[in-house]
Amino acid sequence: MPNMFTLVLQIAVVLAVCRLVGTIFLKIQQPRVVGEMFAGIMLGPSLLGWLAPQFSTYLFPASSLGFLSALSQVGVIVFMFLVGLGINPKELKSHGHAAVLTSHVSITAPFVLASFLAIYLYPRLSDDSVPFTSFALFMGAAMSITAFPVLARILTERNLLQSRLGTVAIACAAVDDVTGWCILAYIVLLIRSKGTGNPIWLTVGGLIAFALIMIYGVQRLLRRFESTYRNRGQLSDNAMALMILLALASALCTEWLGIHLLFGSFLMGAIMPKEQKFVRYVLDRFEAIVVTLLLPLFFAFTGLRTNIGLVKGPEMWMYCGVIILVATLGKLGGSMVAAWWTGMPAREAAGLGTLMNTRGLMELVILNIGLDIKVISPTLFSMMVLMALTTTFMTSPLLQAICPDQMLRTPVDAEPEKFAGVELGLNPAGD
Amino acid sequence: MTHSNRNFVFAYVLLVALPLFGLAGVLRSGRKLSAPISVGGLWKINANQDQLAGLLCGKFLLAQNAAFTISQSGRAFTLNLPNSAWSATSGAIEGNTINATLIPSVVAAKDPGCAEHSLSLTAIVDPKASPRSLQGTLRLQNCPGCAAVEFRGIRDEQAKTKETH
Numbered sequence: 001m002p003n004m005f006t007l008v009l010q011i012a013v014v015l016a017v018c019r020l021v022g023t024i025f026l027k028i029q030q031p032r033v034v035g036e037m038f039a040g041i042m043l044g045p046s047l048l049g050w051l052a053p054q055f056s057t058y059l060f061p062a063s064s065l066g067f068l069s070a071l072s073q074v075g076v077i078v079f080m081f082l083v084g085l086g087i088n089p090k091e092l093k094s095h096g097h098a099a100v101l102t103s104h105v106s107i108t109a110p111f112v113l114a115s116f117l118a119i120y121l122y123p124r125l126s127d128d129s130v131p132f133t134s135f136a137l138f139m140g141a142a143m144s145i146t147a148f149p150v151l152a153r154i155l156t157e158r159n160l161l162q163s164r165l166g167t168v169a170i171a172c173a174a175v176d177d178v179t180g181w182c183i184l185a186y187i188v189l190l191i192r193s194k195g196t197g198n199p200i201w202l203t204v205g206g207l208i209a210f211a212l213i214m215i216y217g218v219q220r221l222l223r224r225f226e227s228t229y230r231n232r233g234q235l236s237d238n239a240m241a242l243m244i245l246l247a248l249a250s251a252l253c254t255e256w257l258g259i260h261l262l263f264g265s266f267l268m269g270a271i272m273p274k275e276q277k278f279v280r281y282v283l284d285r286f287e288a289i290v291v292t293l294l295l296p297l298f299f300a301f302t303g304l305r306t307n308i309g310l311v312k313g314p315e316m317w318m319y320c321g322v323i324i325l326v327a328t329l330g331k332l333g334g335s336m337v338a339a340w341w342t343g344m345p346a347r348e349a350a351g352l353g354t355l356m357n358t359r360g361l362m363e364l365v366i367l368n369i370g371l372d373i374k375v376i377s378p379t380l381f382s383m384m385v386l387m388a389l390t391t392t393f394m395t396s397p398l399l400q401a402i403c404p405d406q407m408l409r410t411p412v413d414a415e416p417e418k419f420a421g422v423e424l425g426l427n428p429a430g431d
Numbered sequence: 432m433t434h435s436n437r438n439f440v441f442a443y444v445l446l447v448a449l450p451l452f453g454l455a456g457v458l459r460s461g462r463k464l465s466a467p468i469s470v471g472g473l474w475k476i477n478a479n480q481d482q483l484a485g486l487l488c489g490k491f492l493l494a495q496n497a498a499f500t501i502s503q504s505g506r507a508f509t510l511n512l513p514n515s516a517w518s519a520t521s522g523a524i525e526g527n528t529i530n531a532t533l534i535p536s537v538v539a540a541k542d543p544g545c546a547e548h549s550l551s552l553t554a555i556v557d558p559k560a561s562p563r564s565l566q567g568t569l570r571l572q573n574c575p576g577c578a579a580v581e582f583r584g585i586r587d588e589q590a591k592t593k594e595t596h
Contacts, residue, residue, distance in 0.1 A: 097439045105446045112450040115457040122464050125505040128558070129469035132461040140454070310504065334446075341442055374471075379504030 006064050011071075011297065013059060017043060018296035029396050031153045033295075033361060037389060040299030046308040046382075060304055072301040075294020076365060077265045081247040082286055083149055083362070084269020085279055087174040098342035102335055103172035106356045107179050109334025110327060111140035117326045121319065125380045137187050138375045142367060142384060143327045145180040146173040147360030147392065154358065154395060165348055165403070169355040172335070177362065181266055184366060188259045191373050203258040210253055211267065218246075219271040226273035229281060240285055243272075260369055295361070302364050305371060308386065310379040320383040327387050328394075332357040351403035358395045363388035467524045468558050470586075471503035474565070478582035483569075510552070527556045529565070532572070548574055554584065562588040 018036040025035025042048060049056040060068075118136035126135050151173050160166040185207070193200045225243065229235050235243075247268045254264030272282075311320050336353030340346055367384050370376040376384065476497040502509045503524075510531050511519045522531025533550040554567025563586040568579040 097435070101439065101442055101446065104443070108447050108450045108454075112454045112457070115454050115461075119457060119461055119464065122461065123466050123505070126466045127469040127471065127503055127505065128466045129471075130466065132464055132466075133458050136458055136461055310509075338442075338446055341446070377471075377504035378502055379507070 003064060006059075006061065007067055010059060010064065010068055010300075011293075014039075014043065014296050014300040015293070018299060029400070030393065031150060031157055031396070033150055033153055033291075034389075034392050036296055036299050037302075037360065037364065037392070039296070040301075040303030041306055041308070041385070041389070042303065043300050044303035044306050046303070046306055049307075050309060065301070065304065068297060068304075069301050072294065072298035073261070075290055076298050077251050077261055078244065078247065078286060078290050079149075079295060079298075080262045080365070081244075081265040081269040082283055082290065083177070084266040085272050085282060086152065087148060087177060087270055088274045098339065098344065099168050099171045100175075101342055102168065102338040102352065103175040105338035106146070106172055106331060106335040106353075107144045107176055109337075110143040110330025111183075113326050113330040114139040114143040117322065120322075121380070125319065125377055125383075127377070130375055131190075134187055134191055134375050137183060137190075138370050141180050141183040141187065142363065142370065143330060144176065144183075145359055145362050145366055146176040146331070146356050147358050147362040148173045148177045149362070150360030150392060151355055151358045154355070154399075158396075158399075165351055165355070168339075169352055172352075172356060176356070178270070180362075180366070181263060184369065185254075185259045185263050187375065188369065188373060191375060192258050206257045207254070207259065210257060214250065214267055214271055218268075222246075222272055226275050226278045229278045230275075235281070235285075240282075243282070262365065262369070299364070302368060302385065305368070305378070306382050306385045307378065308382055310382050311386070316379065316383075320386055323383050324387045324390050327359075327391055328357055331359075331391070347403055351399055354395055354398045354402060357391050359388045360392040363392075467503075467506045468527055468556050469503065469563070470501050470508060470524065470529055470556055470565075473498060473500050473587040474584040475587055476582050476584045478569070478580055482578065482580040522552070527558060529554050529556060529567075548572060554582075562586050 018039040021039035021042065022032035022035035025038070026032050043060075045056070048059075115136040118132070118139045121139070122132055122135050148170075151169060154160075155163075155166040155170065189200065189203055189207075193203055225235065225239060228239060247265045250264035250268040251261040252264065254267070255261045272279075311317060332350075332353035334353075335356040336346075336349045339349035339352045344352065364385065367376070367381055367388070370384075371378065371381045476499065478497060500511045502511070506524045508522050508524065508529070508531075509519055510522055510533070512533070518534050520531050520533050522529055524530075529552075531552045533552060535549065548571045551570050551572050552567060553570075554565040556563065556565045565584045565586075566581075567584070568581050570579040571577040
């Protein structure tokens with residue numbers, strides 16, 4: 001049984017610190033979620049444990065972390081369902097070749113650069129229990145992810161959601177996330193299949209069968225949610241509970257099949273109906289509890305696992321710097337080059353690259369999985385968390401510096417001859 | 432094929448397909464790389480109790496139910512003892528050998544003579560053993576007359592697997 005006093009105290013402190021730091025970050029033109037991520041790190045051994053180790057041990061005794069972890073995981077399961085719900089890869093079609101090319105390059109460029117970096121880091125920060133292939137693929141997946149929800153939050157807060165830049169970024173991020181999660185599922189499968197002793201083909205076969213059932217069977221049933229919403233203008237509490245039950249059941253299936261709970265909830269969200277009002281309605285119903293209560297617990301739990309003190313000495317900080325540089329070069333640079341190649345003006349392409357470089361919360365989710373399956377060490381985990389914080393933090397100021405406001409707010413249907421048609425080849429106008 | 436589509440295919444091959452070939456090359460060549468030996472996890476230690484009892488500060492090692500955990504990052508690791516007599520310490524891996532220096536914590540330092548001595552741990556890991564095992568010595572530093580204590584350790588692979596899943 002958890003010590004309820006400790007658990008409630010932890011939740012109260014985490015909520016208070018997250019709200020406070022989130023509010024401060026709002027004042028410096030950063031999304032609240034970035035502040036909450038920082039708050040989580042502050043509550044861990046990197047700051048609180050360093051400044052006041054006794055208080056830290058009192059507040060977060062090792063025996064209590066299992067309960068905090070369980071609560072935060074439930075939050076992330078529901079959150080991944082919402083992420084899947086918000087993603088609509090079909091949006092890519094409306095942006096033609098430009099978005100397809102940009103999204104694919106924004107995955108391959110950081111992925112390939114990360115795998116090159118893995119050659120350097122593997123002998124230095126890994127050990128022989130981790131095969132190089134798993135290490136390199138994980139680094140690639142972790143660096144190629146874009147934080148779809150944080151990106152959406154940044155675009156919403158800056159009123160850019162309906163802009164040309166915003167819609168392309170959202171479409172590309174959706175593809176990035178789906179691809180990133182598929183790659184991650186493969187890596188988890190590779191590593192876990194060794195532990196269970198089950199042949200990998202059995203797990204893969206099971207997963208393919210599960211995905212087909214979900215897409216061609218369950219998805220049809222899910223349309224009833226949308227039709228009910230359309231007829232009544234709302235969904236009953238029973239319908240909402242059923243939705244959560246389905247997400248949990250799907251999560252349990254993927255866990256049972258040998259990958260991770262989160263893939264199941266993400267898949268359930270991804271196959272939900274995508275009618276905009278319906279999606280907004282469901283997000284509104286869930287977001288309050290998930291975003292306000294459960295995600296801060298996840299940030300705190302991640303912070304408790306992050307020990308920046310492990311990154312000590314010039315050599316380690318150099319590795320950390322190289323990781324941030326490669327991640328930025330691959331994601332920002334790759335997306336920018338691809339967008340520019342497809343005819344987007346250079347400054348706007350740089351803005352798109354900056355947006356795609358936002359990793360935020362999704363990166364933390366992936367990194368926690370990597371640490372759980374021991375494909376990355378605690379030190380590398382801390383470095384990657386720093387990378388996630390840096391790349392997310394830099395998004396807003398960099399975007400402000402690169403793109404003037406009127407360019408950012410170009411509506412989606414403006415200048416169709418320049419972009420929507422997506423003439424490929426180098427744009428002679430350059431910028 | 433239209434001019435636009437031709438350009439798209441060209442750009443796609445250049446920016447997506449070619450890098451993927453590069454990725455395949457990296458994954459292939461990377462298999463030849465070797466990483467430091469894995470020592471992370473919970474180690475159950477079996478030491479000569481008589482030797483330990485005779486060792487200055489040895490009673491603090493006896494009190495800890497003979498186990499320690501290692502958190503590894505490449506060639507560096509942090510060694511944690513389950514009691515508070517010795518502080519968590521960092522160490523290094525050279526080939527199959529691990530080296531660490533244990534510093535007495537406030538509790539152990541109160542014992543006469545303990546405060547001035549740190550304890551050096553050296554062990555050789557057997558990479559072929561399953562479960563992984565090690566064999567080493569504990570030696571008090573700055574104490575030429577003190578005899579070294581030999582110990583053996585076996586990694587608790589179940590605990591490692593449980594942590595993984």
